[in-house]
Amino acid sequence: MKEFILIFRNASAENGYLAKPEDMAAEMPQWQAWIGNIALQGKLISTAPVQYDATVIHHNGEITNTPHKEANTVLVSGYLICKAENIEEAQSWAKDCPILKYPESSVEIRPLIQFPLN
Numbered sequence: 001m002k003e004f005i006l007i008f009r010n011a012s013a014e015n016g017y018l019a020k021p022e023d024m025a026a027e028m029p030q031w032q033a034w035i036g037n038i039a040l041q042g043k044l045i046s047t048a049p050v051q052y053d054a055t056v057i058h059h060n061g062e063i064t065n066t067p068h069k070e071a072n073t074v075l076v077s078g079y080l081i082c083k084a085e086n087i088e089e090a091q092s093w094a095k096d097c098p099i100l101k102y103p104e105s106s107v108e109i110r111p112l113i114q115f116p117l118n
Contacts, residue, residue: 003112004090011104030098038082038093047080094103
């Protein structure tokens, strides 16, 4: 079993969340069902939305506090870390991710590398 991170990106939300709080609440059952499917298989490790503002530490020690829309990157709106047999299994889940209903959205899947701690 390998671990993967699914990174949710939404270029159509560059100026902040598209939905009003009540719209987001209405979408919650879709997210709960999608995440719940992975969790019921015992393959969910962690998931969370992320805030739009970012603090960047540069190689020269400079610290920049930047609203995401000024960071010149596509908005990362959340992530999910899971276990899967292979990349194809992770892809099958990603294809059903609720973020994909938004124009210019995507789910990036990356294998995680086990880092020895000793």
